[in-house]
Amino acid sequence: MTSLGPYEFSADDVERTLRIGPTLFDLLVADLPASAANAVAPYRARAEIDLADVAPHDRGAALGLVWGEWRSAMHAVRETGAFGPSAVGTATGLFLGDGGVPKAPVDAIDVGYGGVVGDRQNDRLNHGRPWQALCLWSTEVIDSFRAEGHPLAPGLAGENVSITGLPWERVRPGVQLRLGDVLAEVSAYAVPCKKNAGWFVDGRFDAMHHRHGPRSRVYATVLEAGTIHVGDPVLLEPGD
Numbered sequence: 001m002t003s004l005g006p007y008e009f010s011a012d013d014v015e016r017t018l019r020i021g022p023t024l025f026d027l028l029v030a031d032l033p034a035s036a037a038n039a040v041a042p043y044r045a046r047a048e049i050d051l052a053d054v055a056p057h058d059r060g061a062a063l064g065l066v067w068g069e070w071r072s073a074m075h076a077v078r079e080t081g082a083f084g085p086s087a088v089g090t091a092t093g094l095f096l097g098d099g100g101v102p103k104a105p106v107d108a109i110d111v112g113y114g115g116v117v118g119d120r121q122n123d124r125l126n127h128g129r130p131w132q133a134l135c136l137w138s139t140e141v142i143d144s145f146r147a148e149g150h151p152l153a154p155g156l157a158g159e160n161v162s163i164t165g166l167p168w169e170r171v172r173p174g175v176q177l178r179l180g181d182v183l184a185e186v187s188a189y190a191v192p193c194k195k196n197a198g199w200f201v202d203g204r205f206d207a208m209h210h211r212h213g214p215r216s217r218v219y220a221t222v223l224e225a226g227t228i229h230v231g232d233p234v235l236l237e238p239g240d
Helices: 011-030 033-052 059-079 139-149 194-199
Strands: 003-006 007-009 087-096 104-108 108-112 134-138 161-164 176-179 182-189 220-224 225-228 233-236
Touching: 003 059, 003 087, 007 011, 011 033, 011 059, 011 182, 033 059, 059 161, 087 108, 087 225, 134 139, 139 161, 182 225
Parallel strands: 134 161
Antiparallel strands: 003 007, 087 104, 087 161, 087 233, 108 225, 134 220, 176 182, 176 233, 182 220
C-alpha cells in the first residue's frame, strides 16, 4: 500500500493512476482558454519527466511526484479564473451499495478520503482509487436522457450524489465542490461500462460518455471528509 497524505493506493491503484496520468492532464485543460493550458504546461512537463526518470525504479515515489504536479496544476488553473464564478445547487439524492449498480438511496452519507463509508465497488480494477472517491451526476442530465426515452433514474448508474441546479457543463475536472461538510475536487469523467446498458434504449450506455458533451458522471477526490445530507447545498467553486 502506498500512502500520500490521507490517501491510500493499492499496488494496482498506483499502476493504473500512473498509466492514466497523461489523460488526467488532458482532461484538465480540454476546452479551456489558452491561459489555462499555459498554466498547466510546466506541471505536466515535470510530471512527464518524473514518469520517465523515476517510474521504472520506484513506482510509489513516481506516484507521489505525479500526484503533486497534477494537484498543483488544478490550483494553477483555478488561479487563472478559467473555472468561473461560484454557483449553488442541491444534493437531491444520495446513494451507496454493496457493489455494482444500481445503488440504494439513503438520507445521508459519511464521506472519508477513500470514499463513501459503507459503499463498495465490485470492480476494483476500474474503480475505487482515491481520485474516484465520489461519483457525482446531474438530475437535469438524467431528465434529459429520460426525455429521450431512456429508463434512467437517480442512483441507477452508480452515482453517490445526484445534484440539481448546477450548470453541468461547468462541473469538470479541476473544479471544487462543497457538498454539505465535504470539500471535493472533480478529477475525471466516469467512463461508462456495459453494466449500465439496462438504463439505455438498445443498451446504448455510451450515450453518457463525455465525448458526447456535458452528460457524463464525474469522479472527485475528497479534500475534506464529512457528511452529506439530502437537501444540503452544493457550492461550485466555493473559494476561500
